[in-house]
Amino acid sequence: MEHMVIDANYQSVALSHFAKAANLTLISVGSDGNIEFANPSVCTLFGYDSDEMVGQPITIIIPERMRGAHMAGLARVAAGEKPNLAGKTVEVPAVKKDGSEFPIEITLSVWSGPRGFCAGAIIKDISERRERDNKLMRLASQDTLTGLHNRHQFLSHVGDHLSSREPATVIFVDLDGFKEVNDTHGHATGDALLQAVGVRLQYLLRQDAIVARLGGDEFAVLLPGSVDPLKAHAEATEILGAFRKPFHLGGLVLDLGASIGIAIAPQHGADADELVASADFALYRAKASGGGCCRLFYHSMRSEAQARRAIRDELRQALQDGQLRLYYQPQVRLDTAQPIGFEALIRWHHPERGVLAPGAFLPALEQSTLALDIGWWTLDEACRVSAWLNSRGDTYKIGVKPVSDSVPSIELPGQSPRRS
Numbered sequence: 001m002e003h004m005v006i007d008a009n010y011q012s013v014a015l016s017h018f019a020k021a022a023n024l025t026l027i028s029v030g031s032d033g034n035i036e037f038a039n040p041s042v043c044t045l046f047g048y049d050s051d052e053m054v055g056q057p058i059t060i061i062i063p064e065r066m067r068g069a070h071m072a073g074l075a076r077v078a079a080g081e082k083p084n085l086a087g088k089t090v091e092v093p094a095v096k097k098d099g100s101e102f103p104i105e106i107t108l109s110v111w112s113g114p115r116g117f118c119a120g121a122i123i124k125d126i127s128e129r130r131e132r133d134n135k136l137m138r139l140a141s142q143d144t145l146t147g148l149h150n151r152h153q154f155l156s157h158v159g160d161h162l163s164s165r166e167p168a169t170v171i172f173v174d175l176d177g178f179k180e181v182n183d184t185h186g187h188a189t190g191d192a193l194l195q196a197v198g199v200r201l202q203y204l205l206r207q208d209a210i211v212a213r214l215g216g217d218e219f220a221v222l223l224p225g226s227v228d229p230l231k232a233h234a235e236a237t238e239i240l241g242a243f244r245k246p247f248h249l250g251g252l253v254l255d256l257g258a259s260i261g262i263a264i265a266p267q268h269g270a271d272a273d274e275l276v277a278s279a280d281f282a283l284y285r286a287k288a289s290g291g292g293c294c295r296l297f298y299h300s301m302r303s304e305a306q307a308r309r310a311i312r313d314e315l316r317q318a319l320q321d322g323q324l325r326l327y328y329q330p331q332v333r334l335d336t337a338q339p340i341g342f343e344a345l346i347r348w349h350h351p352e353r354g355v356l357a358p359g360a361f362l363p364a365l366e367q368s369t370l371a372l373d374i375g376w377w378t379l380d381e382a383c384r385v386s387a388w389l390n391s392r393g394d395t396y397k398i399g400v401k402p403v404s405d406s407v408p409s410i411e412l413p414g415q416s417p418r419r420s
Helices: 002-021 040-046 064-078 127-141 151-163 178-185 187-204 229-242 272-288 300-321 370-391
Strands: 025-030 035-038 089-095 101-113 116-125 168-176 210-215 218-224 247-249 252-254 257-265 294-296 324-332 339-350 354-356 397-400 410-412
Touching: 025 040, 040 116, 064 116, 101 127, 127 151, 151 168, 151 210, 151 218, 151 257, 151 272, 168 229, 168 272, 178 187, 178 252, 187 210, 187 218, 187 229, 187 247, 187 252, 218 229, 229 257, 229 294, 257 272, 272 294, 272 300, 300 339, 300 370, 324 370, 324 397, 339 370, 370 397
Parallel strands: 257 294, 339 397
Antiparallel strands: 025 035, 025 116, 089 101, 101 116, 168 218, 168 257, 210 218, 247 252, 324 339, 339 354, 397 410
């Protein structure tokens, strides 16, 4: 028996030395809730000396708001109730000697000791992990340039409002003139300008407004509880007015305009995607009107947009199939009636609708990259005819009007390219 007691004492001392030397942060408490053991790692983590912890209630490392629930759970386990958290790893807040709170991860164990119930825990400081997780969450929900909500988070907010049947207004804001600033002064200035726009929008709008940058130079605003078109128009007009004031950035004075599209739930959209699409349709109409204005969505915009998309799809195929033709209208001197040149006129030989003039299909190309493709095809065709005329010794000029702003209006040959 004496040999067994000596062995037990030896094992107890050995375990105590092991616990003190281990890198693990270890602590144990008795059935009275007082700390019975704390190794050096625990003392370092919480900012106490060993004699300041041992014998003290475990509540010295528990936030005050959680002490009642913790002590009640400890009392239930001490009375014989099976612990729910034994062997599990959980994340809880803890408090240091200086009163600062931080997150920890604990793995609990429960056993019976010489004086009854005991509980121990392996503790891990997870402050860095929590901060990393929070940073990832911010990256997932925030626009990294402006700090505003990003598209994903904005759609989530809109969806939450609509699913709870709360009325709301969505306003899309697209910057007029931003590309020129970016091209003239560089991307760094462009980025700074986008940040300034974000600040101005937040300062201008009411407290409960949710502002997001959707990408590029497009911003969005969610106005919860707003369903009055007149109020929405007033908010949009105020935004337009704010953009009439120049932006002062590092010695530069930059003028910028805005175009705005408005959609109101639930009449313009029953879910987030539909409502946001409606605001986008209205924004397109504002841009097509020349910019610097706001437009409220109405349902025919959606059918018009679908019709434009269908025409663009057909035109893309028409370009591949050779359905586009150039006709050349003579230009003559009035006094002699002699031809001096030609103007190239595009026509679409539609397989079902016959020959279509530009007015029937070119408006569908607004803000479409297909306009650039058709524009360059027009120039290539005109140049081919001009080369043929030159080969015959003729010096007639051929005028070509632009299909897109990216394609110059020119006269071939004998005149430098010029924009119309």
